[in-house]
Amino acid sequence: MGRIYLDHNATTPLDPRVLDAMLPILRDGFGNPSSLHWFGQQARAAVDTAREQVAALIGASPGEIVFTGSGTEADNTALRGAAAAAREPRRKVVYSTIEHHAVMNTAKALAEEGVPVEAARTRADGRVDLDDLRARVDDRTAVVAVMLANNETGVVEPVAEVVRIARERGALVHCDAVQAAGKIPVDVRALDVDTLALSGHKIYGPKGVGALYIKRGTRLKAFVRGGSQERNRRAGTENVAGIVGLGRAAELARDDMGAESARLSGLRDRLESQLLATPGAQRNGEAPRVPNTANVSFSGVEAESLVMALDLAGVAVSTGAACAAGAVEPSHVLRAMGLPLERVQASLRFSLGRGTTAEDVDAAAKLVAEAVDKQRKSSRAYASKS
Ligand SMILES: Cc1ncc(COP(=O)(O)O)c(C=O)c1O
Numbered sequence: 001m002g003r004i005y006l007d008h009n010a011t012t013p014l015d016p017r018v019l020d021a022m023l024p025i026l027r028d029g030f031g032n033p034s035s036l037h038w039f040g041q042q043a044r045a046a047v048d049t050a051r052e053q054v055a056a057l058i059g060a061s062p063g064e065i066v067f068t069g070s071g072t073e074a075d076n077t078a079l080r081g082a083a084a085a086a087r088e089p090r091r092k093v094v095y096s097t098i099e100h101h102a103v104m105n106t107a108k109a110l111a112e113e114g115v116p117v118e119a120a121r122t123r124a125d126g127r128v129d130l131d132d133l134r135a136r137v138d139d140r141t142a143v144v145a146v147m148l149a150n151n152e153t154g155v156v157e158p159v160a161e162v163v164r165i166a167r168e169r170g171a172l173v174h175c176d177a178v179q180a181a182g183k184i185p186v187d188v189r190a191l192d193v194d195t196l197a198l199s200g201h202k203i204y205g206p207k208g209v210g211a212l213y214i215k216r217g218t219r220l221k222a223f224v225r226g227g228s229q230e231r232n233r234r235a236g237t238e239n240v241a242g243i244v245g246l247g248r249a250a251e252l253a254r255d256d257m258g259a260e261s262a263r264l265s266g267l268r269d270r271l272e273s274q275l276l277a278t279p280g281a282q283r284n285g286e287a288p289r290v291p292n293t294a295n296v297s298f299s300g301v302e303a304e305s306l307v308m309a310l311d312l313a314g315v316a317v318s319t320g321a322a323c324a325a326g327a328v329e330p331s332h333v334l335r336a337m338g339l340p341l342e343r344v345q346a347s348l349r350f351s352l353g354r355g356t357t358a359e360d361v362d363a364a365a366k367l368v369a370e371a372v373d374k375q376r377k378s379s380r381a382y383a384s385k386s
């Protein structure tokens with residue numbers, strides 16, 4: 001069975017060109033970038049090249065890029081670092097209710113540790129409510145965290161406006177750009193954020209490596225402590241192969257972005273129009289979105305079972321639900337947008353990528369319509385029997 005992968009927001013396959021860049025490092029480039037000898041210096045040079053490549057993707061200077069162990073670690077480093085460096089009475093952390101768990105649960109952990117934390121509401125269209133945010137950001141706010149693109153709906157958030165609000169009050173801004181990088185242009189100078197997180201495996205690079213942009217002069221306390229790697233910003237011997245992969249992935253994303261985003265938005269719209277032709281289907285997230293993501297609910301279906309039925313039919317999609325300790329939590333993002341629970345539990349996310357073709361999209365749309373129909377019929381049969 002030819003499988004169709006429409007879950008690129010969960011993770012992307014490694015681009016073969018990224019693999020080609022990583023293999024020589026994995027095979028021979030074992031040096032420790034902190035070592036003074038030739039082996040170490042080879043590794044150092046490879047890390048420095050990657051730093052330039054990542055910086056170029058987001059319009060930063062190489063010296064403003066810190067490599068981390070994941071996008072999650074980049075988010076933790078930014079939020080915890082800003083909260084720890086803040087001076088009394090400036091301590092508050094404000095985040096949006098649609099942030100990824102990497103930000104949301106870090107903020108919640110900070111709250112448990114006694115830091116004042118507030119969540120700004122989200123509008124029905126998937127964008128953060130700027131009036132609510134403005135009401136929460138005050139002279140005691142240390143950092144405001146709003147993502148650039150949401151992982152579930154693809155909605156692009158008004159980060160430039162968030163920055164304006166935060167600046168009026170002297171607060172820092174952290175932006176999780178894990179789902180935006182490589183999909184839409186990201187320019188840290190134009191956005192004027194203080195910190196910005198990226199992840200390797202969302203841009204056809206390897207898993208277990210991320211990057212944090214830290215604007216020159218920003219006061220952050222280090223989160224991971226140990227040696228003096230990454231200019232004391234993130235301790236631990238560098239994942240050289242991973243970093244090289246992330247660098248190459250960033251370079252490819254920059255080269256390919258224009259043509260690829262036009263291709264993807266065409267395919268996404270093609271998929272979406274077919275899905276929305278299914279009776280009882282509705283789009284979630286009406287604000288402008290990144291080109292590859294569609295989130296659609298199908299009334300009366302149970303999304304978890306639909307994901308499983310589609311998997312059996314060879315189509316990989318996802319729900320926004322998080323599965324923690326065996327319990328499925330409905331999507332906090334769709335809930336924050338005010339969607340009723342039944343609709344949240346009937347929602348599927350489709351995320352397209354480099355390998356997706358028009359044939360994939362058409363075949364997937366047909367299989368989704370069949371699976372929805374089948375599930376509705378069997379639940380009606382069940383309801384009429386009971
Ligand atoms: C918006 C967003 N932020 C952060 C992360 C975490 O990145 P990583 O998987 O590299 O820890 C993800 C991954 O799903 C994400 O979608």
